[in-house]
Amino acid sequence: MKLPRKVTHVLWRLCKECLPTNAALYNIHVDVNPTCPWCHSAVETNLHAIFLCDFVLTMWHVVGLQSLVQCTEHETPKEVFDRVFHQGSKDQCLEVTMLCWSLWYCRNKWIWDRANGSIFGVRNTTNCLFREWAEAQAREENMKIGGKVGDRVWSKQSTGWVKINVDATVFIMGGIGVAAIIKDNQSAFVASRVMKLPGEWSPREAEALALKEVLSWVINRYMHCEFQTDCYALAASCNGSTGSSLFDTIVIDCIGLSKHINQVLFSFAFHYANNVAHVLAHAAYSMTDVGDWFVTPPNFLVRSLELDSII
Incomplete structure (x- = not known):
């Protein structure tokens, strides 16, 4: 599935459980409170930040994807995504990945800028990301020459060329x-x-x-x-x-x-x-x-x- 690079970057870090959550920073002796900045009721692990926090649980329910991303604290983010990509439709998988990025983005905006962290804000950020991605795909399609998009890195030709x-x-x-x-x-x-x-x-x-x-x-x-x-x-x-x-x-x-x-x-x-x-x-x-x-x-x-x- 083709995704924006910034989304794949967050997903990769989430699957590797190396997003800089409060718990992760606390474990490497950074002077922070390890609890979740949104719900303040549990340690902010990678799984909690995206799937288990009370705030994000409400968000997943509002968008109608709660059954697809439902998990327990004993699972890993990778196991959740394996299930999502196995059971969900292509559109559902795309929406889950975009929402994951938006959750992490809005969480950081709340911590660093005290920007309003609401469910509406997360969904609005996701909608903007969807729109930008669709426009980028359309531009790329229009730039095809002979059915091919231009190379982004140098690639070799066939034998004899x-x-x-x-x-x-x-x-x-x-x-x-x-x-x-x-x-x-x-x-x-x-x-x-x-x-x-x-x-x-x-x-x-x-x-x-x-x-x-x-x-x-x-x-x-x-x-x-x-x-x-x-x-x-x-x-x-x-x-x-x-x-x-x-x-x-x-x-x-x-x-x-x-x-x-x-x-x-x-x-x-x-x-x-x-x-x-x-x-x-x-x-x-x-x-x-x-x-x-x-x-x-x-x-x-x-x-x-x-x-x-x-x-």
């Missing part, structure tokens, strides 16, 4: 830096190029120029190439229709150049997945000539390339 990450940066003092990193299907560094181009260009035009320069460079070198950019407009235009702006004219040139390569893919990646090319493009600012590296990367890129491999 190379992945070419392309990026550009616009310098305040004029000119742009364009760069490309080529890696094979084993994630090994193959080559890279960086150069500085003169002129005044918009960020989108700079990204398109970077792709054009890289396409010109790799023609007759590789047969199967995936070109990846963190400019969504560029990736979408290369896979769809174009207009008549300067940006679109450069894109048309790129498409024309790509026809000289046997197989080509144009894809979008989020910034982090394109970080190595981003670092290299910035390096163009201090360069006076084209920088090419083959087999062995420049020293200043080694750390960034290692991070790609770790992820």
